[in-house]
Amino acid sequence: MNLKNKKILVTGSDGFIGSHLVERLLDENCQIKAFVYYNSFNSWGWLDTFPKNKLKEIEVFAGDIRDTNGVRTAVKNTDIVFHLAALIGIPFSYHSPDSYIDTNIKGTLNILQAARDFNVERVVITSTSEVYGTAQYVPINEKHPLQGQSPYSASKIGADKIAESFYRSFSTPVIIARPFNTYGPRQSTRAVIPTILIQLLNGNKEIYLGSLHPTRDLNYVQDICKGFIALAKCDDAIGKEVNIGSGNEISIGNLANLLIEITGSKAKIFSDDQRIRPKGSEVERLVCNNSLLKKLTGWEPEVSLDEGLLKTVKWFKDEDRLFKNKSDRYNI
Numbered sequence: 001m002n003l004k005n006k007k008i009l010v011t012g013s014d015g016f017i018g019s020h021l022v023e024r025l026l027d028e029n030c031q032i033k034a035f036v037y038y039n040s041f042n043s044w045g046w047l048d049t050f051p052k053n054k055l056k057e058i059e060v061f062a063g064d065i066r067d068t069n070g071v072r073t074a075v076k077n078t079d080i081v082f083h084l085a086a087l088i089g090i091p092f093s094y095h096s097p098d099s100y101i102d103t104n105i106k107g108t109l110n111i112l113q114a115a116r117d118f119n120v121e122r123v124v125i126t127s128t129s130e131v132y133g134t135a136q137y138v139p140i141n142e143k144h145p146l147q148g149q150s151p152y153s154a155s156k157i158g159a160d161k162i163a164e165s166f167y168r169s170f171s172t173p174v175i176i177a178r179p180f181n182t183y184g185p186r187q188s189t190r191a192v193i194p195t196i197l198i199q200l201l202n203g204n205k206e207i208y209l210g211s212l213h214p215t216r217d218l219n220y221v222q223d224i225c226k227g228f229i230a231l232a233k234c235d236d237a238i239g240k241e242v243n244i245g246s247g248n249e250i251s252i253g254n255l256a257n258l259l260i261e262i263t264g265s266k267a268k269i270f271s272d273d274q275r276i277r278p279k280g281s282e283v284e285r286l287v288c289n290n291s292l293l294k295k296l297t298g299w300e301p302e303v304s305l306d307e308g309l310l311k312t313v314k315w316f317k318d319e320d321r322l323f324k325n326k327s328d329r330y331n332i
Contacts, residue, residue, distance in 0.1 A: 001080075001121070001122065001232065001233050001234075001235060002233070003025070003028045003029075003030050003080070003229070003232065003233060004028065004029045004030070005029060005030070005031065006030050006031065006079040006080050006121075007030075007031045007033065007077065007078045007079045007080075008025055008030045008031065008032055008033065008078065008079065008080045008081070008082065009033045009035060009061075009074055009075060009078040009080070009081045009082070010022055010025065010032060010033070010034055010035065010081075010082045010084065011035040011065055011074075011081070011082070011083045011084055011085035011107075011111065012035070012065075012083075012084030012085035012086065012126075013032075013034030013035055013036055013044075013045075013047060013058075013060075013084075014034070014036040014037060014043070014044050014045025014046060014047055015045060015046065015084065015085075016046070016182070016184075016186045016187045016188060016221070017084055017126075017179075017182055017221060017224060017225065018034075018046075018082075018084040018085075019045065019046035019047060019050075019186060020184070020186070020221045020222065020225050021082060021084065021225045021228055021229075022034055022047070022058065023050075023054075024222070024225045024226070024229060025082075025229070026054065026057055026058075028229065031059075032057065032058045032059065033058075033059045033060075033061055033074065033078060034047060034058050034059065034060050034061065035061050035063060035065070035074050035085065036060060036061070036062050036063075037062070037063075037064065037065075037085070038062040038063050038064055039062075042062075044060055044062075046186050047060065061073075061074045065085040065103060065107035065110065065111070066102050066103055066106055066107055066110070067110070068110050068113070068114075071107075071110040071111060071114050072110075072113075072114045072117070072118075074114075075111065075114035075115055075118055075120065076114070076118055077118075078118075078120060079120065079121045079122075080120065080121055080122045080123075080124070080232060081111060081115055081120055081122070081123045081124065082124045082126075082228060082232070083107075083108060083111045083123065083124065083125050083126060084126045085103070085107060086103060086104050086107070086126065086156070086159075087099060087100050087103045087104060087152070087155075088128075088152065089152070089188075089190050090130070090150045090152045090153075090277065090281075091190075091277070092190075093150055093151035093152035093155070094150070094151065094278075094281075097151035097155075100151050100152055100155040101155055101158070103155075104152075104155035104156055104158070104159050105155055105158040105159050105162060107159075108125060108159035108162055108163060109162050111123065111125075112125075112162060112163060112166045112172060112174070115172060116166060116170050116172045120172075120173070121173060122173050122175065122232055122238070123163075123172060123173060123174045123175070124174075124175045124177050124228060124231060124232050125159065125160065125163040125174060125175070125176045125177065126177055126179070126228075127156055127159070127160050127176050127177060127178040127179075127241065128153070128156050128178065128179065129178060129179065129180040129181065129217065129243070129245065129286050129288065130149075130150070130152065130153040130156060130283060131146050131147075131148075131153055131156050131157045131160060131178070132144050132145070132146065132147065132283075132286070133145075133146070133147025133148070133149040133153065133283055134147070134149065134282075134283050134284040134285055135284070135285040135286060135287065138249075138285065138287045138289075139247055139287045139288055139289035139290075140243070140286065140287060140288060140289055141243065141289035141291070141292070142178070142240075142241045142242065142243060142289075142292060146160075149280065149281050149282075149283060150277070150281050160176055160241065163176055164176070164241075167238070167239045168239075173238045173239075174238065174239065175231050175232065175234075175237045175238055175239075175240060175242065176240070176241040176242065177227065177228050177231050177242060177244060178241055178242060178243045178244060179219065179224045179227065179228075179243075179244040179245065180216070180217040180218075180219055180243065180244065180245030180246070180286060180287075180288045181216040181217055181218050181219060181245075181286065182219050182220075182221050182224045183218055183219070183220065183221065183308065183309075183312060184220050184221030184222070184308060184311065184312050184315075185221070185311070185312060185315035185316075186221075186315075187221075187312075188331075189331050190331050192209070192216075192252060192255070193218075193255070193259070193309070193312060194316065195209065195331070196209065196255070196256050196259050197259060197263075197312070197313060197316045198316065199267070200259060200260065200263045200265045200267055201263065201313075201316055201317060204267060205266070205267050205268065206267060206268055206270055207256060207260075207267045207268065207269050207270065208270050208271075208272040208275065208330075209252060209256060209269060209270070209271060209272065209275060210252075210271065210272065210275035210276045210277065211252065211271065211276050211277070211282055212251065212252050212253035212256070212269065212271055213251055213252070213253065213284070214251065214252055214282060214283060214284050214285065214286075215249040215250060215251045215252075215284075215285045215286065215287065216249065216250065216252070216255075216286050217245045217246055217247070217248060217249050217286050217287045217288045218246070218248075218250060218255070218305055218308070219244065219245055219246050219301065219308075220301075220303035220307075220308035220311070220312075222302070222303060223244075223246075223301045223302055223303055224244055226299065226302070227244035227293060227297075227299050228244070230293070230296075230297035230298075230299045231244075231293070231296070231297065233297070234296050234297050236296055237296050237297070240292070240296075242292055242293050242296065243288050243289060243290055243292065243293060244288075244290065244293055244299070245287075245288025245289075245290050246288060246290070246301050246305075247287065247288055247289065247290055248287070248305070249285070249286065249287040250305070253269065256269050257269070258305075258306075258309065259309065259313070262309055262310065262313055263313060272330070274330055275330055
């Protein structure tokens with residue numbers, strides 16, 4: 001499929017990955033409708049940081065992914081939907097699981113029903129590597145068992161299965177994109193790399209994290225967006241779950257030491273009990289088998305971990321951003 005001049009709805013456009021995806025789709029000469037979360041501040045999230053000339057190219061739709069009527073209004077007259085809107089914080093899901101079911105499962109169902117009714121040409125549903133839980137074997141391919149090790153991961157498993165059912169039951173042209181751990185500019189301080197950076201860049205001598213031994217497959221946000229777009233263009237990806245990841249892993253402790261080295265800090269790392277997940281909930285190891293994505297689209301990651309971290313550090317060094325992010329507290 002050629003995306004040029006297609007009318008594309010991106011839910012979660014106000015967020016980290018969504019805002020980067022909007023920019024990449026503009027480069028593809030797409031017509032963008034950006035679904036942002038309605039709020040009393042009239043905030044469009046990261047879209048508010050876009051230059052005025054770029055914002056003029058975007059139709060912004062403020063709504064709530066949990067609202068069936070609003071979703072139908074947004075989806076109508078669009079060709080392709082990238083569905084990224086979700087609640088993603090794992091610690092927050094421990095004490096507010098209802099909101100994850102409503103947003104992640106019901107929100108996805110709303111998108112799928114509207115896409116089916118309006119004959120949308122393609123629906124790219126955003127999954128997560130968290131659906132696999134702790135690796136039973138590595139690298140993790142799409143046949144790996146799914147494990148709901150947190151309410152968040154369980155809600156995303158549910159969303160993925162609802163999407164699969166619409167493909168199998170109604171031939172809705174669904175693709176389930178499953179990114180592994182994404183990082184880069186604009187990421188929330190609830191994620192591990194920003195958590196480390198805001199402590200380091202504020203001059204903290206002690207860095208507090210959760211468990212240090214788990215490993216993650218880290219991917220720069222532009223590579224993830226490139227994977228989303230490659231899948232949307234690929235007819236053979238319809239009906240499939242497809243991993244997007246580098247195939248490399250690094251422990252949280254080693255990641256923290258790497259960021260200490262990059263920033264020139266002499267900080268010491270400590271494990272903070274309040275940041276440690278419940279024993280059965282911690283995902284101990286994630287590393288991606290990306291062979292299916294490569295076979296379908298030819299996708300390859302372009303940004304190395306060292307290069308991506310340097311770009312991310314440079315972005316976070318802006319003092320205004322540091323001020324907004326609360327480095328002295330645990331953000332769940």
